[in-house]
Amino acid sequence: MTAELLRIEKLGKSYRSRERQVDALTGIDLAVREGEFVSVVGPSGCGKTTLLKIVAGLVPATAGEVVLGGRRVTEPPADLAVVFQEYGRSLFAWKTVRQNVELPLRHHVGRAERRALVADALDAVGLGAAAGAYPWQLSGGMQQRVAIARAIAYRPKLLLMDEPFSAVDAQTRGDLEDLLAQLWHRYAMTVLFVTHDIDEAVYLSQRVVVLGTGTTGVQAQIPIDLPAERDQLGTRSSAHFGELRAQVYARVRRTPRPSTPELLERVAP
Amino acid sequence: MRAGGPLARGAAGAGLALGLPAALLALWWVASAGSTNIFLPPLRVIVEAFGRVWLSGTFADDVVPSLWRLGASYGAALVVGVVAGYAIGRWPVARALTSPLLAYFRVLPAPVMIPVLLVAVGIGDATKLIVIGLGALWPILLNTADGVRAVDEVQLETAAAFRLPVWTRHRLTLRAATPQIFAGARQALGISIIVMVVSEMLMSTDGLGFTVTQFQRSFAIPEMWSGVLLIGALGFALAKLFELVERRALRWHRGHTGREEPS
Ligand SMILES: Nc1ncnc2c1ncn2[C@@H]1O[C@H](COP(=O)(O)OP(=O)(O)OP(=O)(O)O)[C@@H](O)[C@H]1O
Ligand SMILES: [Mg+2]
Numbered sequence: 001m002t003a004e005l006l007r008i009e010k011l012g013k014s015y016r017s018r019e020r021q022v023d024a025l026t027g028i029d030l031a032v033r034e035g036e037f038v039s040v041v042g043p044s045g046c047g048k049t050t051l052l053k054i055v056a057g058l059v060p061a062t063a064g065e066v067v068l069g070g071r072r073v074t075e076p077p078a079d080l081a082v083v084f085q086e087y088g089r090s091l092f093a094w095k096t097v098r099q100n101v102e103l104p105l106r107h108h109v110g111r112a113e114r115r116a117l118v119a120d121a122l123d124a125v126g127l128g129a130a131a132g133a134y135p136w137q138l139s140g141g142m143q144q145r146v147a148i149a150r151a152i153a154y155r156p157k158l159l160l161m162d163e164p165f166s167a168v169d170a171q172t173r174g175d176l177e178d179l180l181a182q183l184w185h186r187y188a189m190t191v192l193f194v195t196h197d198i199d200e201a202v203y204l205s206q207r208v209v210v211l212g213t214g215t216t217g218v219q220a221q222i223p224i225d226l227p228a229e230r231d232q233l234g235t236r237s238s239a240h241f242g243e244l245r246a247q248v249y250a251r252v253r254r255t256p257r258p259s260t261p262e263l264l265e266r267v268a269p
Numbered sequence: 270m271r272a273g274g275p276l277a278r279g280a281a282g283a284g285l286a287l288g289l290p291a292a293l294l295a296l297w298w299v300a301s302a303g304s305t306n307i308f309l310p311p312l313r314v315i316v317e318a319f320g321r322v323w324l325s326g327t328f329a330d331d332v333v334p335s336l337w338r339l340g341a342s343y344g345a346a347l348v349v350g351v352v353a354g355y356a357i358g359r360w361p362v363a364r365a366l367t368s369p370l371l372a373y374f375r376v377l378p379a380p381v382m383i384p385v386l387l388v389a390v391g392i393g394d395a396t397k398l399i400v401i402g403l404g405a406l407w408p409i410l411l412n413t414a415d416g417v418r419a420v421d422e423v424q425l426e427t428a429a430a431f432r433l434p435v436w437t438r439h440r441l442t443l444r445a446a447t448p449q450i451f452a453g454a455r456q457a458l459g460i461s462i463i464v465m466v467v468s469e470m471l472m473s474t475d476g477l478g479f480t481v482t483q484f485q486r487s488f489a490i491p492e493m494w495s496g497v498l499l500i501g502a503l504g505f506a507l508a509k510l511f512e513l514v515e516r517r518a519l520r521w522h523r524g525h526t527g528r529e530e531p532s
Contacts, residue, residue, distance in 0.1 A: 053426075056430050076429055076431075076432050082426075082427070084423055086423050090423045093524070094521035103431070103433070104432075104433065107437070134521060134524060136524040136527075
């Protein structure tokens with residue numbers, strides 16, 4: 001059993017403005033061990049992005065706490081990288097691919113080591129040849145690879161990903177999933193992966209966390225005991241994959257969907 | 270276009286851009302050739318006057334001071350406008366504090382300040398510098414503020430998550446806002462040329478605007494016309510120069526927004 005890397009305790013978040021309050025998260029408890037690959041699934045609006053942003057130290061929690069590597073998170077922690085869904089918006093369009101990947105290292109790592117890290121990360125995502133290109137000269141899938149390379153070059157202990165593959169086509173998506181699985185093995189990272197695609201969560205993870213809407217907290221944590229070596233065709237067509245998938249699906253379905261009056265209540269004045 | 274080389278395209282573009290002005294000049298030349306109206310002299314006479322007036326000491330005495338004032342004021346407006354606009358776009362408090370003031374000054378035409386400054390500062394260079402600078406300031410400041418405000422949240426969060434130093438984050442925000450900043454700077458360039466000429470016409474002892482008014486007062490009509498032509502040509506050249514810089518600086522933006530094919 002490896003050590004615990006991330007602990008989320010009784011975490012809550014309400015967005016307050018003058019005229020209304022939205023309870024995005026309540027009573028979330030979750031622990032992630034070093035080297036684990038954990039996916040978070042749940043219906044749209046259940047607070048997945050909010051959870052990720054709190055872990056990344058980008059948004060303050062309103063209740064409970066997040067502890068990463070023994071330290072309470074109050075600002076963006078070191079050893080943590082984020083890949084957002086909107087690759088087109090998270091890359092800097094006036095910088096080349098190499099400059100984008102290099103940027104986070106500029107202030108932490110010396111020049112020679114930096115060059116090696118960037119080259120290694122670009123090779124790892126298969127973009128060694130595109131280092132001099134600008135993001136807008138690349139396809140969507142390639143742009144997301146740049147964002148992944150930027151995260152990897154940073155050598156994070158914890159990699160956070162918010163629906164990173166939901167904006168690319170199915171073929172590219174499969175390729176990127178396999179790339180991610182391979183990178184996870186190679187760089188021994190811990191990954192917290194948000195998706196609303198149950199198949200994707202089961203295929204990639206060691207554990208799937210089902211988030212309920214708003215006030216219900218974590219609905220279920222389902223261990224994925226598929227063999228470590230997975231492939232798109234074999235794994236996805238195996239009987240056990242189907243069982244696990246059904247299991248997660250049932251828990252997501254059973255998640256109480258907020259009724260309209262309840263929604264209105266949550267958005268109480 | 271069949272011959273699609275960049276050179277051929279550039280030449281064709283220049284031909285198109287210069288074709289109409291050339292045709293109009295030719296028309297003017299022919300139509301005015303026999304003119305006896307002293308207020309509308311033949312273009313030939315104007316061109317002669319142009320060589321006589323501007324390719325001589327007048328250039329150093331009058332064109333250089335104008336350009337110097339324009340450059341100094343525009344440069345200062347650029348620096349102040351971008352810095353203040355950045356602060357206003359970035360910090361809601363700064364925005365709340367300044368927005369009534371900005372709403373007022375943005376509609377106040379800069380030349381209105383001339384009489385006020387004449388009394389307060391006097392007829393020296395300072396007044397002209399201030400008026401030109403004020404005219405240029407608002408479009409730069411307001412566009413910078415808008416641009417900074419509109420910088421993508423995802424970019425800011427990316428920068429924060431990777432713990433980039435504060436100065437790097439400010440620089441990235443400013444860079445992301447450059448398309449808007451350039452739009453403001455382009456507008457400001459046009460305004461500052463107008464204000465430069467007007468202020469020199471009203472209160473000056475040298476400069477392009479002053480010289481044109483002087484010629485008009487002494488009934489040197491062809492010389493006056495040559496000044497008008499020179500001011501037009503100057504504005505045109507400055508606008509082209511600006512465009513050149515902008516094209517280089519914002520290549521990424523055209524690519525990013527799909528207005529330039531990937532090379
Ligand atoms: N900045 C904000 N201000 C106010 N309310 C917000 C803000 N961000 C999110 N919310 C609200 O919090 C709730 C959770 O949002 P969040 O984006 O975390 O959900 P999500 O699970 O990521 O949804 P999706 O699957 O659609 O991405 C939603 O009801 C949303 O409207
Ligand atoms: Mg989301």
